[in-house]
Amino acid sequence: MGEALNGLKRTHYCGELRESHIGQSVTLMGWVQKRRNLGGLIFVDLRDREGICQIVFDTEISQEAFDKASKVRGEYVIAITGKVAKRQSVNDQLPTGQIEIFADQIKILCEAEVPPIHIDDNDEANERLRLKYRYLDLRKPKMQNYFKVRHQIASAARSFFNENGFVDIETPMLTKPTPEGARDYLVPSRVNPNHFYALPQSPQLFKQLLMVSGFDRYYQITKCFRDEDLRADRQPEFTQIDVEMSFVDEDDVMNLNEKLLYKIFKEVKGIEIQLPLLRMPYQEAMERFGSDKPDIRFGFELVDVSQAVKDAEFKVFSGAIAGGGSVRGINLKGYANQFSRKEIDKLGEFVKTYGAKGLAWIKMTDGAVSSPIAKFLTEDELNQMIQTMDGADNDLLLFVADKNQVVFDALGALRQHAARKLDLLDKDDYKFLWVTDFPVFEYDEEEGRYMAKHHPFTAPKDQDVDKLATDPGACLAKAYDIVLNGYEIGGGSIRIHDSSVQEKMFKALGFSQEEAEEKFGFFIDAFKYGAPPHGGIAYGLDRIVMLIVGTENIRDVIAFPKTQDAKCLLTDAPGMADDKQLGELYLETVPYKKEEK
RNA sequence: GGCCCAGUAGUUCAGCUGGUUAGAACGCUAGCCUGUCACGCUAGAGGUCGACGGUUCGAGUCCGUUCUGGGUCGCCA
Numbered sequence: 001m002g003e004a005l006n007g008l009k010r011t012h013y014c015g016e017l018r019e020s021h022i023g024q025s026v027t028l029m030g031w032v033q034k035r036r037n038l039g040g041l042i043f044v045d046l047r048d049r050e051g052i053c054q055i056v057f058d059t060e061i062s063q064e065a066f067d068k069a070s071k072v073r074g075e076y077v078i079a080i081t082g083k084v085a086k087r088q089s090v091n092d093q094l095p096t097g098q099i100e101i102f103a104d105q106i107k108i109l110c111e112a113e114v115p116p117i118h119i120d121d122n123d124e125a126n127e128r129l130r131l132k133y134r135y136l137d138l139r140k141p142k143m144q145n146y147f148k149v150r151h152q153i154a155s156a157a158r159s160f161f162n163e164n165g166f167v168d169i170e171t172p173m174l175t176k177p178t179p180e181g182a183r184d185y186l187v188p189s190r191v192n193p194n195h196f197y198a199l200p201q202s203p204q205l206f207k208q209l210l211m212v213s214g215f216d217r218y219y220q221i222t223k224c225f226r227d228e229d230l231r232a233d234r235q236p237e238f239t240q241i242d243v244e245m246s247f248v249d250e251d252d253v254m255n256l257n258e259k260l261l262y263k264i265f266k267e268v269k270g271i272e273i274q275l276p277l278l279r280m281p282y283q284e285a286m287e288r289f290g291s292d293k294p295d296i297r298f299g300f301e302l303v304d305v306s307q308a309v310k311d312a313e314f315k316v317f318s319g320a321i322a323g324g325g326s327v328r329g330i331n332l333k334g335y336a337n338q339f340s341r342k343e344i345d346k347l348g349e350f351v352k353t354y355g356a357k358g359l360a361w362i363k364m365t366d367g368a369v370s371s372p373i374a375k376f377l378t379e380d381e382l383n384q385m386i387q388t389m390d391g392a393d394n395d396l397l398l399f400v401a402d403k404n405q406v407v408f409d410a411l412g413a414l415r416q417h418a419a420r421k422l423d424l425l426d427k428d429d430y431k432f433l434w435v436t437d438f439p440v441f442e443y444d445e446e447e448g449r450y451m452a453k454h455h456p457f458t459a460p461k462d463q464d465v466d467k468l469a470t471d472p473g474a475c476l477a478k479a480y481d482i483v484l485n486g487y488e489i490g491g492g493s494i495r496i497h498d499s500s501v502q503e504k505m506f507k508a509l510g511f512s513q514e515e516a517e518e519k520f521g522f523f524i525d526a527f528k529y530g531a532p533p534h535g536g537i538a539y540g541l542d543r544i545v546m547l548i549v550g551t552e553n554i555r556d557v558i559a560f561p562k563t564q565d566a567k568c569l570l571t572d573a574p575g576m577a578d579d580k581q582l583g584e585l586y587l588e589t590v591p592y593k594k595e596e597k
Numbered sequence: 598g599g600c601c602c603a604g605u606a607g608u609u610c611a612g613c614u615g616g617u618u619a620g621a622a623c624g625c626u627a628g629c630c631u632g633u634c635a636c637g638c639u640a641g642a643g644g645u646c647g648a649c650g651g652u653u654c655g656a657g658u659c660c661g662u663u664c665u666g667g668g669u670c671g672c673c674a
């Protein structure tokens with residue numbers, strides 16, 4: 001059993017001691033990182049959240065403390081009291097390396113078993129183990145730093161909003177299931193048998209209602225939940241920095257939010273990002289980068305070569321164009337030698353995962369042009385392609401021919417893939433981009449109707465309101481995403497505050513008056529009583545933290561994250577409910593059968 | 598739901614075309630050691646090779662199924 005503190009008080013953190021403390025008597029408490037027993041002399045590296053400090057136990061100072069120190073092992077929790085002294089031999093690797101503590105007293109507060117993972121930044125234990133023993137994983141200095149940075153970011157955001165007249169208001173966690181959008185997490189109601197709450201996918205409707213209430217400027221840093229499949233940058237529960245403002249237009253929201261990003265990067269990272277941030281319409285982003293969240297740290301922009309090959313005998317090309325699609329390419333300029341035939345084949349496999357049927361290529365090395373498609377094209381066509389692509393020696397030109405959406409998806413992903421392979425992505429290079437002018441709708445082939453690309457309360461551009469009924473595909477929205485290094489870190493829009501426009505929107509989405517009333521009645525009603533023009537934005541805090549600390553794994557910046565199956569390896573959630581719990585819910589048997597093949 | 602990758606001491610890994618008693622490093626245990634900080638030296642413990650089935654005289658290795666974890670497509674208004 002561990003010893004009691006008995007009123008002993010810590011005087012300093014291990015990591016904060018410096019030469020200026022020499023001569024002082026200090027009491028430190030923490031975990032044993034390492035013990036080095038030299039026989040008549042024992043060194044203990046003591047760790048707490050601020051760092052590591054070397055403790056010395058010497059028989060001449062205290063035989064009792066020395067004997068006790070010989071019993072400590074890794075991760076024991078101890079308290080020591082002693083004098084800070086200049087080191088005989090300095091350790092340049094440690095911030096505290098100039099000093100050490102000669103301990104005259106030690107308390108073993110808690111013994112520890114040998115941990116299943118090393119508490120060491122360089123130890124890359126299997127993530128399964130790290131998640132099971134997350135409390136140990138979080139002891140690593142690197143992980144501790146991630147969460148300190150996370151706190152700093154949230155803190156900078158809060159002070160920014162507080163300074164700018166925003167009010168922090170909480171919205172419900174138990175709310176109404178929504179028919180559109182992501183799958184909801186459902187929570188059964190005990191007192192209302194067979195009725196369910198949903199956990200919020202975002203506070204969207206509530207923050208708009210707060211505008212109707214006249215709060216004018218709102219923010220909240222809050223959890224959101226989406227029951228969809230996970231990714232490296234997606235967790236089922238995540239944190240949003242949620243913002244809404246009244247009497248504003250697109251520019252107002254973007255201009256203010258740039259200042260927020262400026263403050264965060266200045267305070268947390270010491271980087272002054274240049275304002276105003278670059279803005280680019282959605283259409284341009286797609287045409288140039290094949291993505292609505294382009295990474296603009298590098299080139300390899302898409303080029304349309306349809307004109308050069310529209311009449312080609314090669315049906316893969318001319319057929320795609322005749323079918324309304326296009327042939328586009330990217331030029332891996334100067335990197336032809338980095339890709340062997342085999343590696344190019346791999347790139348071909350890569351684009352197939354995005355629906356492309358294949359990857360055509362032209363490799364230009366040592367003054368020669370090699371290409372498996374050359375035999376299907378006239379010399380003139382091939383030359384025109386090369387010319388359009390600005391092809392020169394040492395270039396590798398990669399082409400996809402298909403419907404535009406497939407071409408964009410495939411080349412957009414390929415572009416990023418190639419940059420990563422070529423190690424062109426500098427983590428400390430932060431390139432922001434506002435993507436604006438999104439389409440209002442996206443045609444859903446499966447549903448056979450238009451769906452809201454953002455959400456059904458996004459305002460169309462003023463000049464497009466009349467087109468909602470006649471040409472929905474051509475309508476642009478007052479919507480904007482903020483993109484950083486290929487990640488969508490936030491998105492928002494100006495909302496519809498006019499009932500007649502909202503009605504047109506629902507009509508375009510194929511909702512009858514009754515359906516709209518049933519699904520969003522409470523929301524539509526609210527706008528009958530005087531709604532201000534308003535709009536806002538929501539950031540994915542976890543993604544911002546990821547990018548600032550330089551990890552590609554969102555789990556690294558969430559203290560207790562879920563696995564790909566949305567399980568928690570630490571608590572073993574989700575679990576079965578017991579019969580008593582289930583009985584109290586009076587759930588009816590659900591007539592659902594998993595589809596069988 | 599599809600595709601891809603991984604699973605071998607506590608941990609990270611090696612283990613070739615199937616071959617006899619499965620290795621290394623770190624960690625751990627014990628002893629020695631007064632200036633270490635990747636302490637050193639000596640000795641030692643530690644394995645159902647994720648699981649099940651198959652092929653074979655013989656399987657960590659080949660085949661099938663399955664479990665676990667990861668990446669990704671679909672999905673994420």
